[in-house]
Amino acid sequence: MYRIHILMAMDSHTIAQGSREVKEALIRDLALAGISDEVKIVETGSLGISNKGVVLVVFPDDVYYVNVTTNDIPDIISEHLIKGRIVERLHYKKAAVGKGGEKKDERLGKQVRVVLKNAGIIDPQSIEEYIAEDGYEALGHAVTEMTPEQVREEVKKSGLQGRGGAFFPAGIKWDFAAGTEADQKYIICNADEGEPGTFKDRLILEGDPHSIIEGMALAGYAVGATKGYVYIRGEYRMSIEHVQIAIDSARENGLLGQGIFASDFDFDLEIREGAGAYICGEETALIESIEGRRGEPRDKPPFPPAEGLWGKPTVVNNVETLANIPQIILKGAKWYRNFGTEKSPGTKVFTMVGNINNPGLIEVPMGITLREIIYNIGGGIPNGKGFLLAQMGGTTGGILIEEHLDLPMTVETLRGIGAGLGSGALLVVDDSQCPVDLVKNFVEFFNHESCGKCTLCREGTGRLHELLSRLTSGRGEEKDIELVQVLSATMMRGAFCGLGQAAPVPILGCLRYFKDVFIRHASEHVCAANKCEMEAVAETIAA
Amino acid sequence: MPEITIIDEIVENYNDVKTPLIYILKDVQKEFGYLSDNVLTRVAKKTKIPLSDIYGVATFYSLFTTKEKGKYIIRCCNNAPCHVNGSKEVLDKTKEYLGIDFGETTKDKIFTLEFTSCLGICAVAPVMMVNDDVYGNLTPEKAVAILKDYKLKGTSNV
């Protein structure tokens, strides 16, 4: 028996801030203090605190320490672990993320945890801990007591919409795949997360990989697929590692493989790694990539549920979509509809990034307002600056300004103003930034990530980059703004896939709300925010 | 072991995997550092996939490289969340310190400087990656300090 448990967040954010070194120091110093056998260190996923250095929690006291460095370890050991006194200078007061599933935790404000209920609570490398939190119960229940139709029906009733960005109803997609006759069908988990500012899938994969495996197995049962692939971005080394460990232990425990729960349902999984290409997040490009080719999107139709991987019916679902499934099957569609709105049921995981005090991952019911996210949960904008704009959904997402702060964040309300929830990344931009410089930054991304297959997107992003470079360097003219507008509108209508079609969204959004700033850049060659280097002006003055 | 044998063995390792080209190229690159024409030609021969297709794949994905690179590959992120947190100053300082531009390798072959798209750790923006290690909350000074450490490591044990 251990007297004390120390939970250490080992996610990509804390590792980038030195959590591995701190853990080594902790192991070493515990041994020096002679209490190694009293204290157990447990690695877990993100504890929901992302920009406060190395984070650890001492149990059973439930004390959170943040910004811990190797130099702090002797104090934590001698003061807290030995004498029971909290080390105040490292103590994180706002009691952070607690467990609660459907229970709303007062301390979290509006946050609820369905998808993230285990992340930061369990050791993601331990299948026992996942099982102890009702893990694999939904799968067991489904394959022994429900028909595939009933599983699909429950998912349809829940109203769950795909979380990959398009918000297509998951149950209906499954029906299509179930309705296609084939000797082999596939389930693909889209874990290619590449939309800038998005890391929800990463933290789910790192913190609760079994929920994805269970979700995929349920999807497999529901549509009659026996094989699945988890397509993970090559850069996400830790996700790949955790998912592989989870697959292996699920297999050892008979939760993957043949005759799952002594039923006649067989299902197995394999990881496929990406190799660095944003476009592979698009489902047909992803399929091309698994097939060993360049990740260029395919013509649709046929859609993957009719003809997907190796020509077979295939369901492609996002990580977060799949992580919802076990909960829906276990607790029912009605329970799931307790969260969110009629048309946008459930919770949504958002990542808050940019100019915000508490960047990181949150899970809230659909319908929360931007103001609540930014100012309550996100802690507002740092350094006393004001709000310029927010971009919802990643770099292809729509632009929101002051007047949208009280709009409920749902699929339908955002659609109404030409935006969307997209990937759930919320970029907050303060008023010291320049919208023209920002658009140039967006365009650099699109230009870099355009796959080159269709002319409009390949050439269009290139020309847009030239135009924005002119505008941000003092070489622009007013007609450049017009060209940006025309080119954007053309791409939106004519590009082959979602990349080229969505790229214009934030460009036109910024033009709509900040036209005057663009005009000043073009006609007066002035960047009031002083972010654009107006070389041409500098030259004229020098001459 | 001769190059050909190594490549053949890597390909054979994936006999049971359907369409494994990306895995094969990853392993081959790990072995040889980059994907040279010779290496790709052998992969084509062994897998019976046309060389043009293989070359297409090798040049499509940003984690593959057909040119020799430095010992440490620095990948800087300049996507919007990093950008509004001051990544530009970090990039500029990094370039200045190394004396090279993006896409280039230092003369001593220690560093290659590249861009990466968002690494999904924007909560600690701005960030960069050196080989497999990730660094966050960068300032220009911090970036240079990190690179100095690598430089020391790189020159002491080549």
Ligand SMILES: Cc1cc2nc3c(=O)[nH]c(=O)nc-3n(C[C@H](O)[C@H](O)[C@H](O)COP(=O)(O)O)c2cc1C
């Ligand atoms: C350019 C582009 C990039 C995309 N990137 C992703 C991604 O990183 N992750 C993802 O789940 N879906 C991405 N999608 C959406 C997928 O094509 C697909 O709709 C989704 O994986 C379906 O899953 P869902 O129904 O569970 O949302 C992208 C789409 C486009 C057009």
Ligand code: FES
């Ligand atoms: S934008 Fe740089 S890591 Fe996400």
